Amino acid sequence: MATATARAEGGSARARRPRFDPLKALYLVAAIYVVAFLVFPLAKVLFETAGLLFNAERPLPETLIPYMMRITWNSIRLALITTVVCVAIALPLAIAIAKLRPPFRTGWTVLLTLPFITPPFISSFAVIILFGRSGVLTQLMEMVGIPGFPIYGLNGLVLTQVLHLTPYALLLILAGLQTVPKHTEEAALSMGEGFFGTMRRIVVPYIYPHILAGAVLVFLSSIGDVGAPLLIGGNYRVLPVEIYSNFVSFLGDDRIPVIFSAWIILITAFMLFFVKRLLDKTEVKHKARTETFTYDVPWLRRAATVVLTLVTAFFMLPYVAIVISSLGTVWASKLLPNAFTLANYQRALGDTQPILNSMFLVAVITPLCLFLAVMLGHMLRAMPKLRWFDYFTLLPFVIPGVVIGVGIIRAYSGVTLFGVDFTASALVLVTAVSIRRLAQTMRVMTAGYARIDQSQEEASWSLGASNARTFTRVVLPQMRPVLFAGAVIAITKVITELGATLLVYPPGWRTMPVYIFFYVSEGQIARGSAMGVLLILLVGVGTAVANLISKSRRAAT
Amino acid sequence: MAEIRIEHVEKRFGNVVAVHDLTLTIAQGELVSLLGPSGCGKTTTLRMLAGLESITAGTMRIDGQVINDLPPQDRNVGIVFQDYAIFQTMSVERNVAYGLEVRRVPVDERRRRVGEALELVGLEALGKRMPSQLSGGQLQRVALARALVIRPRVLLLDEPLSNLDAALRQNLRKQIRTIQRELGITAIFVTHDQEEAMSISDRIAVMNTAKMIQHGTPKEIYEGPRTAFVAAFIGKTNLLAARASVTAGETRLDAGGLPLVARSRDGVVSGEVWASVRPQDLRITAEPAADGGNVIPGRVSYLEYLGSLVRGELVSDAGTPFLFEVPNPQHAFVPGVGDRAYASVAPQAITFGRVEEEDRPILELVRQQVPVG
Numbered sequence: 001m002a003t004a005t006a007r008a009e010g011g012s013a014r015a016r017r018p019r020f021d022p023l024k025a026l027y028l029v030a031a032i033y034v035v036a037f038l039v040f041p042l043a044k045v046l047f048e049t050a051g052l053l054f055n056a057e058r059p060l061p062e063t064l065i066p067y068m069m070r071i072t073w074n075s076i077r078l079a080l081i082t083t084v085v086c087v088a089i090a091l092p093l094a095i096a097i098a099k100l101r102p103p104f105r106t107g108w109t110v111l112l113t114l115p116f117i118t119p120p121f122i123s124s125f126a127v128i129i130l131f132g133r134s135g136v137l138t139q140l141m142e143m144v145g146i147p148g149f150p151i152y153g154l155n156g157l158v159l160t161q162v163l164h165l166t167p168y169a170l171l172l173i174l175a176g177l178q179t180v181p182k183h184t185e186e187a188a189l190s191m192g193e194g195f196f197g198t199m200r201r202i203v204v205p206y207i208y209p210h211i212l213a214g215a216v217l218v219f220l221s222s223i224g225d226v227g228a229p230l231l232i233g234g235n236y237r238v239l240p241v242e243i244y245s246n247f248v249s250f251l252g253d254d255r256i257p258v259i260f261s262a263w264i265i266l267i268t269a270f271m272l273f274f275v276k277r278l279l280d281k282t283e284v285k286h287k288a289r290t291e292t293f294t295y296d297v298p299w300l301r302r303a304a305t306v307v308l309t310l311v312t313a314f315f316m317l318p319y320v321a322i323v324i325s326s327l328g329t330v331w332a333s334k335l336l337p338n339a340f341t342l343a344n345y346q347r348a349l350g351d352t353q354p355i356l357n358s359m360f361l362v363a364v365i366t367p368l369c370l371f372l373a374v375m376l377g378h379m380l381r382a383m384p385k386l387r388w389f390d391y392f393t394l395l396p397f398v399i400p401g402v403v404i405g406v407g408i409i410r411a412y413s414g415v416t417l418f419g420v421d422f423t424a425s426a427l428v429l430v431t432a433v434s435i436r437r438l439a440q441t442m443r444v445m446t447a448g449y450a451r452i453d454q455s456q457e458e459a460s461w462s463l464g465a466s467n468a469r470t471f472t473r474v475v476l477p478q479m480r481p482v483l484f485a486g487a488v489i490a491i492t493k494v495i496t497e498l499g500a501t502l503l504v505y506p507p508g509w510r511t512m513p514v515y516i517f518f519y520v521s522e523g524q525i526a527r528g529s530a531m532g533v534l535l536i537l538l539v540g541v542g543t544a545v546a547n548l549i550s551k552s553r554r555a556a557t
Numbered sequence: 558m559a560e561i562r563i564e565h566v567e568k569r570f571g572n573v574v575a576v577h578d579l580t581l582t583i584a585q586g587e588l589v590s591l592l593g594p595s596g597c598g599k600t601t602t603l604r605m606l607a608g609l610e611s612i613t614a615g616t617m618r619i620d621g622q623v624i625n626d627l628p629p630q631d632r633n634v635g636i637v638f639q640d641y642a643i644f645q646t647m648s649v650e651r652n653v654a655y656g657l658e659v660r661r662v663p664v665d666e667r668r669r670r671v672g673e674a675l676e677l678v679g680l681e682a683l684g685k686r687m688p689s690q691l692s693g694g695q696l697q698r699v700a701l702a703r704a705l706v707i708r709p710r711v712l713l714l715d716e717p718l719s720n721l722d723a724a725l726r727q728n729l730r731k732q733i734r735t736i737q738r739e740l741g742i743t744a745i746f747v748t749h750d751q752e753e754a755m756s757i758s759d760r761i762a763v764m765n766t767a768k769m770i771q772h773g774t775p776k777e778i779y780e781g782p783r784t785a786f787v788a789a790f791i792g793k794t795n796l797l798a799a800r801a802s803v804t805a806g807e808t809r810l811d812a813g814g815l816p817l818v819a820r821s822r823d824g825v826v827s828g829e830v831w832a833s834v835r836p837q838d839l840r841i842t843a844e845p846a847a848d849g850g851n852v853i854p855g856r857v858s859y860l861e862y863l864g865s866l867v868r869g870e871l872v873s874d875a876g877t878p879f880l881f882e883v884p885n886p887q888h889a890f891v892p893g894v895g896d897r898a899y900a901s902v903a904p905q906a907i908t909f910g911r912v913e914e915e916d917r918p919i920l921e922l923v924r925q926q927v928p929v930g
Contacts, residue, residue: 453640453642455638455639455640455642456642456644456645458607458609458629458636458638458642459636459638459642459644459700459703460644460655461608461609461628461629461630462607462608462609462629462630462632462634462635462636462704463635463655463656463659463703463704463707464630464631464633464656464659464660464707465630465655465656465659466630469659473644473655474644474646477646477647478645478646480646
């Protein structure tokens with residue numbers, strides 16, 4: 001008794017007991033994975049850079065830093081323009097969809113979110129097909145006397161990134177619009193404010209965090225994009241391209257990828273704190289949505305319908321283009337390809353290796369990402385003292401895929417694991433892509449955990465259940481729909497990953513996006529298009545099946 | 558069935574003291590309420606007993622066993638939460654059976670005990686239902702059955718009625734009290750509702766700003782508040798800041814120019830005091846009453862007719878507002894708004910006490926004529 005009292009006075013932690021807690025062991029496994037394949041590689045890049053900067057034997061060329069600054073400015077300028085254009089399109093579009101309720105809005109929204117399930121560079125080679133020197137739209141424009149514009153460079157990059165990234169901003173802003181309480185708008189209208197005034201003075205300020213989150217997401221995706229700048233950037237060089245081309249080329253300076261990577265880590269890490277605050281603010285924590293107020297103004301609704309239709313049609317152009325291109329032979333300087341054929345699909349399906357590789361990666365990485373996200377999400381919930389770990393899991397959100405690739409290669413080249421050369425096997429691909437996609441899966445899980453009240457676990461403990469039992473019997477069953485959502489996100493994000501894959505893929509491990517990327521950059525656009533269509537179909541069918549399963553499960557319970 | 562001893566318990570969150578030097582004993586089979594405004598430390602105390610919050614200093618015992626370092630799983634206490642905390646993915650039966658499954662109770666016995674527990678709370682017909690098909694009151698009764706079925710040593714109730722509507726609240730409150738008596742289980746009931754605490758408890762512990770201010774039976778606390786806060790928090794009252802002087806066995810109070818005579822209390826006090834006069838102890842008359850009590854002349858500023866009583870406010874000539882109640886208005890004198898009237902109060906109906914540091918905020922409100930209590 002006396003010892004118990006003495007210990008109590010020293011203060012004791014909650015529920016500490018000597019018994020083995022399997023959950024804690026799993027937290028540890030997940031945390032070690034993140035440290036080993038994310039924190040350590042990034043730290044290694046930073047340390048190596050420090051070494052390179054102060055290496056007297058092999059001094060850096062004097063022009064390197066000014067050159068890096070010029071490239072940095074290119075990256076930032078591109079990202080800023082893309083962000084402004086994306087938000088300028090997404091905000092009015094979201095308001096039109098949510099507030100004016102034009103007909104078929106659900107259908108349009110689904111179409112507009114197609115880029116979620118496609119690799120980012122699909123739109124860039126579609127832009128080449130459409131707006132290239134011999135592109136179909138360039139032809140049309142010249143027929144009516146509008147001169148074409150050069151697409152290789154900043155113009156084309158902005159166009160392709162806007163086509164791909166606008167939906168990300170759109171969905172975040174739409175989610176934000178659903179949080180605006182109906183009564184604030186009714187109050188504004190009752191005081192004589194009109195539609196535009198209410199939007200400008202009430203609604204837009206209310207969803208400011210969501211708009212900002214959308215903007216940041218677009219900005220970071222643009223900064224980290226490597227596929228589009230490689231295909232369509234021309235002489236407009238950006239940071240990820242410099243890293244990639246110096247990494248793969250024998251003529252390149254092997255120090256550049258490391259130094260540039262360290263530089264990107266420094267720039268983007270600054271944004272981490274900001275990004276975390278925004279994400280926490282915009283996360284939907286409450287189950288019940290507030291009702292959305294909609295406006296019944298016929299002429300505005302008609303206008304919204306027209307605009308929405310035109311914008312959706314424009315955003316669908318890339319997909320129409322690659323479908324046509326995939327079915328044609330040569331398509332240049334004409335409205336349609338010379339002839340139609342299925343040969344591209346035969347060849348694409350003949351290349352079973354990239355398809356199998358991609359399916360293998362999805363099959364391995366999806367459960368891996370889910371495991372990591374479920375365990376780390378639960379760890380952050382159960383152990384508030386470890387909340388800072390969330391910054392690590394957010395890192396892949398802000399750091400480009402190529403940088404993660406460089407980090408893992410630098411950290412593990414030459415290392416053998418279980419008798420396998422790490423960087424020459426699928427291991428390197430699995431770790432790089434899983435780490436890259438962990439952030440997205442994590443966000444889904446933490447939002448899911450936030451909806452389960454702490455008292456659920458407390459009730460279970462007080463009834464005598466261990467932590468492990470509480471987790472498997474009380475918490476996990478309530479997470480089931482969230483696990484499905486997380487799996488869908490993981491599947492689509494893994495299958496479309498390019499940045500990290502491009503850097504680390506070992507021989508024999510080309511994935512579908514890599515395959516498409518190489519064919520398009522070699523000018524074999526039709527063949528790449530066919531594989532692109534297959535990829536979209538694969539993800540589309542996969543997502544649809546997952547949705548059906550989760551719906552029927554929900555209906556069953 | 559157990560006795561709870563809380564001895565000099567302290568809880569700090571960083572620099573914030575949530576519970577300060579709390580000592581309280583709860584006898585076997587007793588129901589004690591922890592009553593106080595939000596942030597007073599009552600829920601924290603309950604959570605420390607449940608093992609959901611660590612204890613910074615002091616000891617908590619159940620039946621003599623120190624439970625400070627015991628994890629919640631090993632304490633064998635039943636908790637009922639404000640938000641029910643019913644497991645969403647399990648049926649009513651499965652929820653109630655959960656604690657028995659953990660304890661590896663054989664299936665036959667488990668089924669019998671779940672049935673008994675559901676019968677006890679009147680939900681025997683709803684065992685197969687899912688939580689989403691139940692109302693708030695039903696969910697809270699499931700939670701009660703789930704907490705009781707494991708035969709806990711102690712039942713902890715954390716504002717269990719706060720999310721329910723008024724009629725249901727009274728109904729369930731009675732049911733909780735009946736079940737608790739029937740089983741003879743020791744229970745702690747946390748609430749911020751003084752009426753709820755008065756109605757359900759054997760004893761009440763009033764807490765404010767991390768400290769227990771007073772404890773006793775509802776009657777003791779209502780009739781003999783120890784501080785201005787308790788007087789104002791438990792029931793409605795007129796709180797006055799006054800100066801006291803003792804003469805010839807009575808205490809004379811000077812409440813801002815208003816002289817009052819009160820019966821002296823043990824431990825004679827003089828100097829700066831607070832005084833409390835309950836609204837129902839003020840008798841309202843058209844002419845000054847001649848029975849030798851205190852007479853407060855003034856004007857009626859406000860009246861509300863509530864059927865069984867009329868409640869009103871009389872502003873004394875010195876400018877102090879007094880809340881009064883006239884029971885059975887059908888048979889009693891009721892003044893009109895704006896009328897001149899007299900309020901009289903017997904010396905023994907005035908409670909008072911020396912002003913302590915913790916009384917100052919509430920007396921400051923009285924000075925600014927902000928209504929309290």
